[in-house]
Amino acid sequence: MKHDSSVAALADSLRADVHRMSPGERLPSSRSLVERHRVSPVTVSRALAVLAAEGLVVTRPGSGAFAAGRRPAAAAAEPADLGWQAVALGDRSVDAAGITWLLTPPPEGVIALSGGYLHPTLQPARPLAAAMARAARRPDAWEMPRLGGMPELRAWFARTVGGAVSPADVVITSGGQQSLTTVLRALLPPDAPLLVESPTYLGVLAVARASGLHPVPVPVDADGVRPDLLAEAFAMTGARALYSQPTFHNPTGTVLSGERRGQVLEVARAAGAFVIEDDFARHLGIASPPPPLIAQDADGRVVHIASLTKATAPSLRVAAVIARGPVAERIRATQLVEEFFPARPLQEALLELVSSPGWPRHLSAVRAALRSRRDALLTAFARDLPELRVNRPDGSLHVWARLPGGVDDTALAEAALRAGVLVSAGRPFFPAEAPAPYLRISYGTAASEPELAEGVRRLSSVLHS
Structure with missing residues (x-):
């Protein structure tokens, strides 16, 4: 946060200087700017990049940064009339x-x-930087990855989850939020009910409503979601899916008790429904977490989402969705249609990170x-x-x-x-x-x-x- 504000402050100062300069005039060297403004070389580089993106300076490697040519000011124009869009967009909204x-x-x-x-x-900023550097140096780093994800990364997720999960059950996705979007669209049509724990993760409510689904609350207590009320909710709504965070639930932090884990699966089985297991915080356990629900799922009831973003860094947008049977094919097809595949360098970097002794x-x-x-x-x-x-x-x-x-x-x-x-x-x-x-x-x-x-x-x- 402080670093971003330093970049903005330096860019504001340099912007004022550039406006007083003639086109082609050279800005002070990066070293001079570091000493004058008492900032880091990285801050200088990023501030100059801001001005370059605005078209105010031109950077020439080895020569420095120069004031760009002035563009004639555009005549003030009447604001466009965009009111027609309200009619075309209709009454559906996305609340972020x-x-x-x-x-x-x-x-x-x-x-x-x-x-x-x-x-x-x-x-893990330094290990991540080292992993990304090693991944980016590979000759094939920017080629298209294997559809479904890198085999080695799929195998790592399968081993981590355990149970009867195999690498063939795993598809690599672009982060947990993208996984939620893909899974909900694959499982449920618009206007369908979706059972959710109450309270629950804000992001799933936003995705569900943006997809035209209707979140239905099922209360949570100190032992997790209540199976008795879950059965009632399935019976009353005819829902075909429950979104659940059985391990370190967000926002309450609760862990679904061992007895209730089996009960939740039995209730879902009786309703002919799926359980979407969001396992976002497994690697943030202060105490050892229990095995995921999918590890005790015998009939493909659980669709498991595994993400490492919370334990690493916000921009490491790589996750996995694990499912078996026809629903797995539906999820793979939906992911392929919506995003093709996650960036291969990120997959390579994540594999480097989790395979290292430092992990x-x-x-x-x-x-x-x-x-x-x-x-x-x-x-x-x-x-x-x-x-x-x-x-x-x-x-x-x-x-x-x-x-x-x-x-x-x-x-x-x-x-x-x-x-x-x-x-x-x-x-x-x-x-x-x-x-x-x-x-x-x-x-x-x-x-x-x-x-x-x-x-x-x-x-x-x-x-x-």
Whole structure:
């Protein structure tokens, strides 16, 4: 975040300088700009790239950067009348507000206790850079990959999931969100109901509604989704699929109990339905997670989505969908039609990363850091906000905090942002009405344990005011 703001500030300064220069005049050298503005060479390079993209400078390797020729200012034109599009587009809409909230970096100075990715200091930046460099040097790195994904990467995902899964059951996709889109479109027609845990992941609600599906809530308690209410929901709606996060559920962090895992599969079998298992946080376990549902699935009931983005970095958009039988063919065909295939260099880089000796060391370090941060956050809550009921998750990045009755969680989150701490209101995570006010508070996104404590202190001051 700070790095991006430095690039923008330097670009603004250089933009003003360029406007005073003659076309073809040379800008100061990169070394001079580093010394004058006290920034890194990378910041200078990126600021010049911004100006080059705007057409204000021309960069010549080995010679430097030069002011570009001036273009005559275009005459002011009447804004185009785009009102006709409202009629052509109809009444269907795509609401990305919740996802935008989660993906937009907070302003500088704001403590981030919201977000879905590890803080950059916990990401394997150097191993990833080395893996990408090795992958990019291969002569065939930019050729078309094998349809369905690189065989070695499919085999790695199959071994990781375990059970009766084979590499032939695996298709490599462009990240977990793309996997959700592909699976939902492959399984369900528009206007169909989709059972979801309540609360649930914001992204699946956005994808389902954009695809014309109707999310139907099934409540979650401390042991995961309730099988009795799940059976009722299947009977009442005729739904043919359940979206579930049985391991380190987002946003609550719960793990579906061993007894309920078998019950959920039995309920789905009786309803003739699929279970879409989103296993996004398996590698973020503070405690060892149970085997995935698909490992005990005997009849192709479970469609499993495995993603490594949460345990690595946001832009490593590679995941896997695992399924058996006719549904697997439907998913492969849908993925092929929608995106052809994920970029081969990313597949190669991910394979390099997970095959290296540093991969288990990275996961071990992340688990230790998440345990320490979770405990630090809970200690801060006990000290500054004892009136909140906060769970103690065994994995993932978040705690789920119930607020006192009568508190507006959305208003509280907005006030907290103004006070310098970013948290997520609980209401958007519910597919229908929320039974109580909640906050989702992330311990894996802050820079340090002292920052976690300061974030809770700021949140306490807002709530108590």
